[in-house]
Amino acid sequence: MFAKKKDTAPSTAMSQTMTPLMQDTPLPMPSAAPVPPARPKPASMIAQGVTIRGDVLGDGELHLDCVVVGDIRVGKLILGPNARVEGAVAAQAIEVHGHVKGAVTAQAVRLFGTSRVEGDITHEQLAMETGADFEGRSLKFQRQAVAAPQAPAPAAAPAADASAQAPTSFKIIQG
Numbered sequence: 001m002f003a004k005k006k007d008t009a010p011s012t013a014m015s016q017t018m019t020p021l022m023q024d025t026p027l028p029m030p031s032a033a034p035v036p037p038a039r040p041k042p043a044s045m046i047a048q049g050v051t052i053r054g055d056v057l058g059d060g061e062l063h064l065d066c067v068v069v070g071d072i073r074v075g076k077l078i079l080g081p082n083a084r085v086e087g088a089v090a091a092q093a094i095e096v097h098g099h100v101k102g103a104v105t106a107q108a109v110r111l112f113g114t115s116r117v118e119g120d121i122t123h124e125q126l127a128m129e130t131g132a133d134f135e136g137r138s139l140k141f142q143r144q145a146v147a148a149p150q151a152p153a154p155a156a157a158p159a160a161d162a163s164a165q166a167p168t169s170f171k172i173i174q175g
Contacts, residue, residue: 048082055087067097077106081114088119096132107141 031144043061050066058074065080070087077091085097094106096131105122115129122139 043076043078048080071102079115 003172004096006174019030041060043063046066048065050164052066052068052136053070055070055102056062056068056072061076061078062072062074063078063080064072064085065082067083068085068087071088071089072085072087072098075091076093077089078095079089079100080097081097085098086102088105089100089126090105092106093108093110095103095112096117097102097112098114099116099118104117104121105120107123108125109121109123109127111126111128111132111134113129116133116136118136121134122138122141124141126138128134156175
């Protein structure tokens with residue numbers, strides 16, 4: 001129906017308007033576009049009905065509602081109400097709705113009303129809702145004091161700080 005007309009001669013319109021100086025000058029290359037800031041990684045999620053045997057390692061956020069038999073070390077961990085972990089758990093922040101049987105280590109730990117933890121919790125901040133079941137010791141991180149260089153300390157250091165480092169043991173049972 002429609003036919004394209006074939007052009008046999010090259011277009012000379014552009015070459016006629018260019019001066020000889022412009023024809024020899026290379027065109028400037030476009031500068032590289034600025035790199036956009038990195039987007040946060042989406043959280044990984046493993047649903048109910050899955051069993052993982054072995055360690056889970058990563059640096060992102062992980063939502064689990066499954067069974068893990070092994071240690072977990074991630075950036076942020078959220079254990080759903082159906083989650084069950086048998087092993088040590090470590091992250092920057094941990095939210096527990098399910099069951100953990102093992103040591104928990106994080107800067108911020110939050111135990112929700114449906115949670116059960118059987119093991120020590122090492123933390124900077126610990127929050128517990130009514131109904132949370134925790135059997136173990138609460139161990140607060142000890143920040144290293146930054147001190148100016150001084151003369152060497154005597155060999156026998158006083159034990160006055162021992163009470164500040166003593167763990168607190170307690171068991172909370174919903175009655």
